[in-house]
Amino acid sequence: MKRCWTCRSGRRIELTPQEFALLELLLRRQGEVLPKSLIAAEVWDMHFDSGTNIVEVAIRRLRAKIDDGFAPPLIHTVRGLGYVLEVPAAP
Amino acid sequence: MRPLSLGTRLSLLFAACSAAVSLLAGILFNQASEAHFVELDHQQLEGELAVLRGLLAGVETEADLPERLPAVREELALHPELALRIVGSDGLIWFDSLPGRHDPAAYRSLEAPLEPRDAGGTRLTLHLNIAHHRHFLQDMQRLIWLGVGLSALATALLGAWVARRSLRPLQRMGEVAAGISASSLTTRLEETRQPAELAELAQAFNAMLARLEDAFARLSAFSGDIAHELRTPLSNLLTQTQVILSRPRALEDYREALHSNLEELQRLAQMVADMLLLAKADHGLLLPNREPLQLGAEIDALLDYFAALAEDAGVRLERRGEARLAADRGMLRRALSNLLDNALRFTPAGGEIRLELTSAAGRLRLEVGNSGPAIPAEQLPRLFDRFYRADPARREGSGEHAGLGLALTRSIVRAHGGEIRCESSSGWTRFILEFPA
Numbered sequence: 431m432k433r434c435w436t437c438r439s440g441r442r443i444e445l446t447p448q449e450f451a452l453l454e455l456l457l458r459r460q461g462e463v464l465p466k467s468l469i470a471a472e473v474w475d476m477h478f479d480s481g482t483n484i485v486e487v488a489i490r491r492l493r494a495k496i497d498d499g500f501a502p503p504l505i506h507t508v509r510g511l512g513y514v515l516e517v518p519a520a521p
Numbered sequence: 522m523r524p525l526s527l528g529t530r531l532s533l534l535f536a537a538c539s540a541a542v543s544l545l546a547g548i549l550f551n552q553a554s555e556a557h558f559v560e561l562d563h564q565q566l567e568g569e570l571a572v573l574r575g576l577l578a579g580v581e582t583e584a585d586l587p588e589r590l591p592a593v594r595e596e597l598a599l600h601p602e603l604a605l606r607i608v609g610s611d612g613l614i615w616f617d618s619l620p621g622r623h624d625p626a627a628y629r630s631l632e633a634p635l636e637p638r639d640a641g642g643t644r645l646t647l648h649l650n651i652a653h654h655r656h657f658l659q660d661m662q663r664l665i666w667l668g669v670g671l672s673a674l675a676t677a678l679l680g681a682w683v684a685r686r687s688l689r690p691l692q693r694m695g696e697v698a699a700g701i702s703a704s705s706l707t708t709r710l711e712e713t714r715q716p717a718e719l720a721e722l723a724q725a726f727n728a729m730l731a732r733l734e735d736a737f738a739r740l741s742a743f744s745g746d747i748a749h750e751l752r753t754p755l756s757n758l759l760t761q762t763q764v765i766l767s768r769p770r771a772l773e774d775y776r777e778a779l780h781s782n783l784e785e786l787q788r789l790a791q792m793v794a795d796m797l798l799l800a801k802a803d804h805g806l807l808l809p810n811r812e813p814l815q816l817g818a819e820i821d822a823l824l825d826y827f828a829a830l831a832e833d834a835g836v837r838l839e840r841r842g843e844a845r846l847a848a849d850r851g852m853l854r855r856a857l858s859n860l861l862d863n864a865l866r867f868t869p870a871g872g873e874i875r876l877e878l879t880s881a882a883g884r885l886r887l888e889v890g891n892s893g894p895a896i897p898a899e900q901l902p903r904l905f906d907r908f909y910r911a912d913p914a915r916r917e918g919s920g921e922h923a924g925l926g927l928a929l930t931r932s933i934v935r936a937h938g939g940e941i942r943c944e945s946s947s948g949w950t951r952f953i954l955e956f957p958a
Contacts, residue, residue, distance in 0.1 A: 448825065474826040478855045479791055481926065482862050487829045510783035 438500055448473060449492050456505065456515035465512040489513055528684035535680030540673040547665030554661065558654045559629075566631040566647050569603055572596060573645060577607070577635055580643060583615045590616065604628070604648040610641065619648060627652050690719050694726065706734040739906065746908035746924075750792060754785045795925040799907065802932035809849035809936050816887070817843040820876050823854060827861050835870035836891075842878035844885050846956055848937055856933040857889070859926035860952050864891035867950065885958045890951035901943050905931045 434450035436443050445453065451473045456464065466485040470476045473488070489505065497503040506514050525533075576592050579585070586607070597603055597618055604619035628648040635643040694710060701708055709730060710723040765778040801807050817840065824838045831838050846853075857876075864874045872892040879886045896904070903909050908924040934941045939956035 448829070470826075475822065476826055476854060476858065477851055478858070479794075480826075480855075480858045480862065481791065482827075482830060482858075484826060484830050487833055491829060509780040510787070 436496075438496060443495050445492075445495065448488065449495065452488055452492055453496065456513065461514065461516045463508045463512050463514045469513070485513075527688060528681050531684040532677040532680035536673040536677035539676040540669050543669045543672045544665070547662075547668065551658065551662060551665065555658060558651070558658075562629045562649050562651060562654070563631070566629065566649055569596075569600065569647055570631060570633055570645065573605065573647070574635060574637075577643075577645070580635065581610075583609055583611075583613070586615055594618075602650040604650075606646040606648075607635075608644045608646065610643055615643075623648075627655070687716070690715055694719070694723065698726070701730070703737060706730060706737055743907050747796070750908060750924075751789070754789050758782055758785050792925070795929060796907075799925065799928055799932055802929075802936060807852075807932060807936040809852055809933075811847040811849055811937075813845060813847050814850060814853065815843070816846055816878055816885075819850070819853060820857065820878075823857050823861060824876075826858070827865065831865060831874070834865055834868070835872075836865060836868045837873045838876075839873065840876045840878075844878040844880050844887075844958075846885055846958070848956075849933075852933045852936070856930040859930045860889045863926060864889060864950075864952075867891060868893045880958055883958050885956045887954040887956075888951050889954075890949055892948055893950060895947060896943065896945040896950055898945075901945065904943050905941070 432447060434445045434447055436445060436450070436453060452469065455469065455472050467479055469485050469488075470480065474484075489507075493503075493505050497505055502518050504515050504517065506516065508514055573593065573596065576596060577589055580589060593605065593616075597605060605616065606614060606619070607616040609615045627650060629651050630646060630648050632644060632646045634640050635645055697708060697710055709727050712720055712723045712727065715723045761778055761781060765774065798807070820840045824840060827838060861874065868874055868891045874889070874891045877888040877890070879888075905927050907928045909927075910924045931941050934954055934956075937956055939954055941952060941954050943950065943952050945951070
């Protein structure tokens with residue numbers, strides 16, 4: 431089985447293949463707000479609105495691994511629109 | 522051309538039948554009487570011949586005749602309907618009580634030798650007037666024609682009456698049918714009061730009314746549900762917007778209100794899109810773009826999609842079996858996703874959802890089963906109705922789906938020529954999809 435992992439601040443983070451695909455999508459399109467339907471289509475090839483909160487659950491899980499215990503948070507929710515991965519501009 | 526009315530047809534048929542029967546009877550009777558008269562006449566002629574032979578016995582020449590003639594004339598006077606001609610052995614007419622030409626049809630004749638053994642000698646010819654028999658027969662023929670006419674007329678009237686009478690229930694049926702409108706679909710014909718021939722029609726008529734009533738009730742419920750489902754989010758939007766506009770607010774408040782409105786609008790848009798898809802399916806416009814699919818792989822992809830959600834809910838997902846089907850990938854995923862979503866919502870933590878593929882007898886069967894409380898039997902047929910939610914507490918737009926998921930699934934399955942049904946018993950609920958392979 432394929433092993434997926436990433437690294438933040440020198441710490442290795444194990445990811446499931448789906449989490450990996452989701453993170454890859456967010457990283458490739460950094461700074462762009464990605465709607466839930468687009469995420470479902472790109473990550474799972476599901477081209478319809480399933481009416482479930484599957485994407486929310488997946489984002490929550492990825493956030494727990496990528497953002498919990500790190501600062502600043504990278505994954506942001508844009509209410510009603512979708513999710514975006516961006517590094518906040520330094521104050 | 523408009524066909525003849527049933528009443529007219531029956532009347533004509535009745536009249537023709539009775540006319541034919543009475544005419545036949547008349548002809549037979551007429552012939553029998555005629556034969557009887559012929560026989561009577563012959564008996565009379567034979568009797569008279571014997572008497573006259575006795576009176577004329579021994580006459581050999583014309584000269585012998587005059588002394589016998591008075592007795593002969595006396596005998597003929599007793600029978601005015603009789604006439605006699607005597608032709609001698611020389612071929613001359615010796616005596617004729619009816620000289621001159623006469624209508625041969627008015628007489629029946631008998632010609633015989635005077636001596637039965639002497640065929641070449643004197644010959645007697647007897648004429649019997651049968652005018653009164655002919656009159657009788659003519660009168661009888663007139664009576665027969667009259668009888669034929671009268672019986673035809675009588676049975677025609679009877680036929681018309683019978684037809685009117687027996688068609689009256691049909692007329693009543695027509696009146697009932699004419700009076701039925703959308704608001705009186707509960708009307709039914711009384712099946713027991715119909716004659717046997719019409720009972721079946723009444724039954725079919727009532728069954729049609731029942732189907733119409735059911736379809737109409739569903740349609741009414743559907744319209745009511747649409748109004749209801751749209752009203753809640755719309756009134757939410759209205760209230761929120763009115764509240765936010767009632768006085769000046771911070772920029773953040775406006776943004777929050779717009780976000781909230783956006784979510785509500787997205788839900789509405791999704792619902793309308795689903796309803797449009799269903800309407801399309803209703804009109805047979807949902808055309809699957811079929812491609813050969815490995816259903817096992819398709820299901821695994823879906824299970825992968827639902828994996829995180831199922832894990833959160835503490836539900837185990839499993840797939841068994843493998844099959845191939847030519848289907849529209851997008852539609853099939855959507856249909857199965859609705860079933861999985863539905864199963865997940867009703868499976869308690871620690872439960873299990875199992876998808877099983879089997880094919881037998883040229884049919885492909887896909888079962889989506891989940892553990893959990895059984896669905897009451899009376900709800901099963903309604904599960905696929907639009908906006909129907911088995912759990913009344915789920916009403917009021919709480920879920921992301923407006924209760925259209927299973928209706929959509931069924932439309933997709935049907936667009937693929939398949940059927941879907943639900944079975945539920947002691948702790949296990951399963952949706953069974955069957956496709957022609």
